[in-house]
Amino acid sequence: MISIDRLSYSYPDHEDRCLDEVSLSIPAGSFTLIIGPSGSGKSTLLRCINGLVPHFSGGEIAGTVRVLGHDPIALGPRVMSRHVGMVFQSPEAQFVLDRVEDEIAFALEHAGLPREEMRLRVEEVLDLLDLARLRDRELHTLSGGERQRVAIASALALRPAVLALDEPTSQLDPQSAEEVLQALVRLNGDLGLTIVLVEHRVERVLPFADQVIALDDIGGAISGPPRAVLSQVTDSPPVVMVGRAYGWEPLPLSVKEARRFASAVAPTPRPAPPVAPPRSDPAYLEVVGLEAGYGSAPVLTDISLTIWPGEIAVLMGRNGVGKSTLLRCIVGLLRPRRGSVRIAGRSALGRPVAAISREMACLPQESDSLLFADSVADELRSTLHNHGQAEHGQVAELLGQLGMSAMAERYPRDLSVGERQRVALGAITVTRPGGLLLDEPTRGLDYAAKAGLAALLRQWRNAGAAILLVTHDVEFVATVADRVLVLGRGGLVAQGTPQAVLSSSPLFAPQVARLFPGSGWLTAEDALAGRAA
Amino acid sequence: MxxxxxxxxxxxxxxxxxxxxxxxxxxxxxxxxxxxxxxxxxxxxxxxxxxxxxxxxxxxxxxxxxxxxxxxxxxxxxxxxxxxxxxxxxxxxxxxxxxxxxxxxxxxxxxxxxxxxxxxxxxxxxxxxxxxxxxxxxxxxxxxxxxxxxxxxxxxxxxxxxxxxxxxxxxxxxxxxSWRDGLPLLLPLLIGGLERALQLAEALAARGFAAARPPERLRLLLAGGLASAFAGVLLRVAWGQDLVGAALILLGAAMTLAVLYVAGRRTPRTHYRxxxxxxxxxxxxxxxxxxxxxxxxxxxxxxxxxxxxxxxxxxxxxxxxxxxxxxxxxxxxxxxxxxxxxxxxxxxxxxx
Incomplete structure (x- = not known):
């Protein structure tokens, strides 16, 4: 189906090879997952399959690629578009027209297909991706997951034999991501469509994959059945790490597969942390009876919460329940209708955003919107300038903490997703605020970048910062949270230690907690430490 | 239907x-x-x-x-x-x-x-x-x-x-x-826009979209048509040659329209609606x-x-x-x- 032989590629103006003598094959009808750290060439490998590399990107390429017997390097993306459909990260950045049905038909019209044939294909893909009820809608009124399904439908309308997807869920919330992944599983299972997927949420996709290709930092690749590859890769989902450490054979890829091994393990229950006495020291952030909304629709009703210095609190809850709205109220971007917000003992209501952000920094979801300077260091200096503060060593010190001293003069937008986020974090915290709010900070990050972020947050917490984190990423919460708050409609529905809130929750339990119920373990580290004990 | x-x-x-x-x-x-x-x-x-x-x-x-x-x-x-x-x-x-x-x-x-x-x-x-x-x-x-x-x-x-x-x-x-404070607002918007434009170009290429270049002959005819129309306007305005000028304008316009028509026929595009x-x-x-x-x-x-x-x-x-x-x-x-x-x-x- 797809065979790649000794493929090497380097981008223009780069001496290092992005792919170095990669050889592999992808069988017809398989579900292939490409994994690897940021910048390891996953997207590049995917683009070699339809000729975007080197036709669109330039650069030097050597070796052979064959897709259904065709040579994408010679034929280019125009011809290959009939055989390989492609879906990209950002759903918005691939649309030409404004309505669902027109967008799906666009490529067909351009290919000059007869009208009856177009009608048939559009109806087919609308049904396949469960979009029929949305056919008249404008694209920008759809949710992220729905938009990404439209992008898949547009690619499938040309009836390609291969569907290549480049991190299609990295910008989606978990619910939308699940929708998209389920659609892919259905297409692969029902139609036998060959799927090649680059994806960070390995734990969600692994159970469906027939083959895994793991790329490393130096351009190499290993490929094979998931178990064989995962046993050689360091960054893997918690259940795989636990399975490897316990020596389970065959290596389980999902919680379901791992349960039969886990039932034989008698976990040493981790002692529940003592119930902390109510803190008497002054809180850093205090929200009381907050009500807010947009237009006439209320989003938050009567929310009260308190965050103390030296803790990482995590706010969870379903989509649209008002988590981001709460953060906007705290930093003054949205004026609440009722209630009070106090930061470091002072009321925040009515104060300018700039003044609040000196005491309570906030990292927005789209952290790239912060970046505009020519270098990483200038990005931090520009914030100091905004606040009228002089520079006396804070920039160098903070860059050291962020592990970015060596990149101080690099152009921020040339860095990887994880590194860019660190620059953004630096840009909002260089004034040394006592509190920090983060909105979905793990979106699009690989395992290594997440671990780095967790370490940084713990370091700041230990230095006395009050941190409130909004995220859906339960595995990340398990590694970093001191306290978990669950927001439901109308207010907080649960709060307590991660063990108390996460372990028993069917919705928020991390993999290890589901694997060893009642043990109090949340992370792979807990499970490994428990075994040692 | x-x-x-x-x-x-x-x-x-x-x-x-x-x-x-x-x-x-x-x-x-x-x-x-x-x-x-x-x-x-x-x-x-x-x-x-x-x-x-x-x-x-x-x-x-x-x-x-x-x-x-x-x-x-x-x-x-x-x-x-x-x-x-x-x-x-x-x-x-x-x-x-x-x-x-x-x-x-x-x-x-x-x-x-x-x-x-x-x-x-x-x-x-x-x-x-x-x-x-x-x-x-x-x-x-x-x-x-x-x-x-x-x-x-x-x-x-x-x-x-x-x-x-x-x-x-x-x-x-x-x-x-001051006006310099506009840069932090403008640059991320501009760079973000350019990044999106590149992504879209890539997505369009992956969907087989490419503008077909009309052949040399048609492009020459188009240039000829436009030149003729321009010469006609010059003749009428500068030298008062109304009749010859009008004829050249008509000829130029006809050539231009014909080239556009032929170039349009060459694109194998169909309509969904x-x-x-x-x-x-x-x-x-x-x-x-x-x-x-x-x-x-x-x-x-x-x-x-x-x-x-x-x-x-x-x-x-x-x-x-x-x-x-x-x-x-x-x-x-x-x-x-x-x-x-x-x-x-x-x-x-x-x-x-």
């Missing part, structure tokens, strides 16, 4: 409707008629607005704003008219002199016309999907039309991104103090035609269109018959009265 979701009116009906609406706005300066047209067009814009789409601009609010600004500007810059409200010192450059009620009313009327124009385009934009607009463009210009379609599609996205950037910069203490004329098109065109007739035909009521506030302000005339004819611009809304057929039965009918 067409897809069930196709617009109820032919795109050309909408174009004709827009042309009549613009004519009406430009012909009359009677504030009563302009107000009526504004309200009618804003109603069409509101009813045609697709579900879930927020108004990019509220025509009525915009008109209120334009009326205020234009009225004030005209009042302080045009010092003509009999009803003087106050006098600014003559030594003030431009502003000095009498401030008259007539100049204020004239400015406000112009603001009303501007608001009505915005309402007309808002209604047109709401009613027609970008795909239908694309169809109105001749095939030879298709790649260019796609570029325009993309630009239109990107407007809501860019607005959202601009808001994100503004908020993100606020979070790092950004305040507008076919727009057919229906009785609602007849109704919409009839309504627009009635308004146009009232505007152009020489009948007594037509005089009430031409109203000037100068030199002395008086009550604008109003002819109920003419006003009723202008309400013909509401005719596209009659489509909403048609019996609802659900999409499923329509498709079944089509496949029989």
């Amino acid at each position: 067409n897809p069930a979701s196709s617009p109820a009116l032919h795109p050309i009906s909408w174009v004709a409707w827009l042309a009549v609406a613009i004519s009406a706005i430009t012909i009359t300066r009677n504030p009563l008629y302009l107000l009526l047209i504004l309200l009618a067009l804003a109603l069409v814009a509101e009813i045609e607005r697709p579900a879930g789409r927020t108004r990019p601009i509220d025509p009525i609010l915009f008109a209120a704003f334009a009326v205020t600004i234009s009225g004030l500007f005209n009042a302080v810059s045009v010092h003509y008219g009999d009803t003087v409200m106050l006098r600014l010192p003559a030594s003030w450059p431009l502003l000095g002199g009498p401030i008259t009620l007539e100049a204020l009313a004239y400015g406000m009327t112009n603001g009303l016309a501007l608001g009505a124009l915005i309402a007309a385009f808002a209604a047109f934009g709401s009613a027609l999907p970008v795909g239908a607009l694309l169809r109105l463009v001749p095939r030879a210009f298709y790649p260019l039309a796609v570029v325009v379609a993309i630009a239109v599609t990107y407007v809501p996205l860019t607005i959202r991104q601009a808001r994100q950037v503004r908020e993100a910069q606020q979070l790092r203490g950004h305040q507008m103090r 076919i727009y057919r004329w229906g009785r609602y098109d007849a109704l919409a065109l009839g309504g627009a035609g009635l308004a146009l007739a009232a505007l152009l035909l020489p009948w007594p009521a037509r005089q009430s269109l031409f109203y000037v506030t100068y030199p002395t302000l008086r009550a604008p005339p109003f002819d109920p018959l003419l006003a009723t004819a202008l309400l013909g611009l509401l005719a596209p809304l009659l489509v909403r009265l048609r019996p609802r057929v659900n999409a499923k039965s329509k498709i079944t009918k089509g496949s029989q």
Whole structure:
């Protein structure tokens, strides 16, 4: 189906090879997952399959690629578009027209297909991706997951034999991501469509994959059945790490597969942390009876919460329940209708955003919107300038903490997703605020970048910062949270230690907690430490 | 049978409707008629607005704003008219002199016309999907039309991104103090836009879209046609050779059109939707035609269109018959009265 032989590629103006003598094959009808750290060439490998590399990107390429017997390097993306459909990260950045049905038909019209044939294909893909009820809608009124399904439908309308997807869920919330992944599983299972997927949420996709290709930092690749590859890769989902450490054979890829091994393990229950006495020291952030909304629709009703210095609190809850709205109220971007917000003992209501952000920094979801300077260091200096503060060593010190001293003069937008986020974090915290709010900070990050972020947050917490984190990423919460708050409609529905809130929750339990119920373990580290004990 | 979701009116009906609406706005300066047209067009814009789409601009609010600004500007810059409200010192450059009620009313009327124009385009934009607009463009210009379609599609996205950037910069203490402070707002928007443009180019390439380059022969003919037309204009204007000039212009125009036609035929493009004329098109065109007739035909009521506030302000005339004819611009809304057929039965009918 797809065979790649000794493929090497380097981008223009780069001496290092992005792919170095990669050889592999992808069988017809398989579900292939490409994994690897940021910048390891996953997207590049995917683009070699339809000729975007080197036709669109330039650069030097050597070796052979064959897709259904065709040579994408010679034929280019125009011809290959009939055989390989492609879906990209950002759903918005691939649309030409404004309505669902027109967008799906666009490529067909351009290919000059007869009208009856177009009608048939559009109806087919609308049904396949469960979009029929949305056919008249404008694209920008759809949710992220729905938009990404439209992008898949547009690619499938040309009836390609291969569907290549480049991190299609990295910008989606978990619910939308699940929708998209389920659609892919259905297409692969029902139609036998060959799927090649680059994806960070390995734990969600692994159970469906027939083959895994793991790329490393130096351009190499290993490929094979998931178990064989995962046993050689360091960054893997918690259940795989636990399975490897316990020596389970065959290596389980999902919680379901791992349960039969886990039932034989008698976990040493981790002692529940003592119930902390109510803190008497002054809180850093205090929200009381907050009500807010947009237009006439209320989003938050009567929310009260308190965050103390030296803790990482995590706010969870379903989509649209008002988590981001709460953060906007705290930093003054949205004026609440009722209630009070106090930061470091002072009321925040009515104060300018700039003044609040000196005491309570906030990292927005789209952290790239912060970046505009020519270098990483200038990005931090520009914030100091905004606040009228002089520079006396804070920039160098903070860059050291962020592990970015060596990149101080690099152009921020040339860095990887994880590194860019660190620059953004630096840009909002260089004034040394006592509190920090983060909105979905793990979106699009690989395992290594997440671990780095967790370490940084713990370091700041230990230095006395009050941190409130909004995220859906339960595995990340398990590694970093001191306290978990669950927001439901109308207010907080649960709060307590991660063990108390996460372990028993069917919705928020991390993999290890589901694997060893009642043990109090949340992370792979807990499970490994428990075994040692 | 067409897809069930196709617009109820032919795109050309909408174009004709827009042309009549613009004519009406430009012909009359009677504030009563302009107000009526504004309200009618804003109603069409509101009813045609697709579900879930927020108004990019509220025509009525915009008109209120334009009326205020234009009225004030005209009042302080045009010092003509009999009803003087106050006098600014003559030594003030431009502003000095009498401030008259007539100049204020004239400015406000112009603001009303501007608001009505915005309402007309808002209604047109709401009613027609970008795909239908694309169809109105001749095939030879298709790649260019796609570029325009993309630009239109990107407007809501860019607005959202601009808001994100503004908020993100606020979070790092950004305040507008001088023009240099605009950079943190502009650069992320610009760079983000360029990044998206590259991603889109890649996505289009992956979907097989590429503008076919017309062959050398056609391009030479096109250049020849344009050169001939230009030479014809020169001959007529500079040397007074009217007849030869006219012949060259005609020849050049014919060559250019022929090349565009042939280049268009070469693009193997098909259409997903076919727009057919229906009785609602007849109704919409009839309504627009009635308004146009009232505007152009020489009948007594037509005089009430031409109203000037100068030199002395008086009550604008109003002819109920003419006003009723202008309400013909509401005719596209009659489509909403048609019996609802659900999409499923329509498709079944089509496949029989």
